[in-house]
Amino acid sequence: MSPVLPLLALCAVFGAVLLYRENARKQDSIHAHLKKHVPRLAAYASFQRAVPLHRLVDVYRALEVLAEADAGSVRIESMHGEPLSLILRDTFWQPGNVKVRAPASVARQVGPDESRFFPSDGFHVFRAAGHEEPFIARLKADIYKNQIELEIGSASREAAESLLDRVLEIASERSIYREHSLEITFESEIRDEYGDVERGSFVDLRFLPRFAVSDDEIVLDDDLRQTVEGTLVDFHQRRETLRALGLPARRGVLLYGPPGTGKTHLCKYLAHALDGVTTIVATGRALLHARSICQTARMLQP
Secondary structure, eight states: OOTHHHHHHHHHHHHHHHHHHHHHHHHTBHHHHHHHHOTTGGGOEEEEEEEEGGGHHHHHHHHHHHHHTSTTOEEEOOOOSSOHHHHHTTOOSSGGGSBOOOOOEEEEEEETTEEEEEESEEEEEEOOTTOSSOEEEEEEEETTTTEEEEEEEESOHHHHHHHHHHHHHHHHHTOTTTTSEEEEEEEOOEEOTTSOEEEOOEEEEEEEOOOOOOGGGOOOOHHHHHHHIIIIIHHHHTHHHHHHTTOOOOOOOOOOOSTTSSHHHHHHHHHHHSTTOOEEEEOGGGGGOHHHHHHHHHHHOO
């Protein structure tokens, strides 16, 4: 018998094994899982927004709200280094990134005394009202950049941009930070021994205990008390009436004076007296990040 025949047989077996493994890999790939639910996956493109990491819980819950509105929605928790644009094309930087694999977990506060773990990467496939084709929504947390990537896969740029806006709108409306006392903190970047940045600087939010300063604990002369009550407390209680009449419903107050005169104590009293407001405390180096402070205040107003 020719020695070539066993060699050909061995090559055929080896080729069959490789073909089987390749087919198994494709069947278990994230691309294949998405294609089961999105037949026109090849026509999809990716659109994204970068959001600070402290909004992870808000955006995660916003996607849940939208997905739950579709009885046929699907969630896939899987971790991949590639952006959604490459996953849609079944293109991966590393062979190990192809398969569906469990993501790492990220711990975040969800209240003053409660924390939860959230997946660092995951996909939702769902249909939204007014759209025939499903959307792919991916939420990926990057703890090194201290941000999250919200990616939407769709055949329509306009529809994807609209959904991105809607997700962030719901995240703001239903934010876990609303009506709580918060502290804005600043974390400096961390560098290794060679001077390379291991983690960049970032701004974060931390829950504080609710301030409980009653009216009896505030010492003010009659004129100043009347000013505080009329300018702030009464104004806040009539906000909705003012809005209904088309009148401005915003008001800012600057407290000034030497240390020890009660400015901080008065702020704590107001935080306690004004129902339904979010209190933001910024001190020290966090004050250097006025833009982040104002963006957070605008998102959580009143």
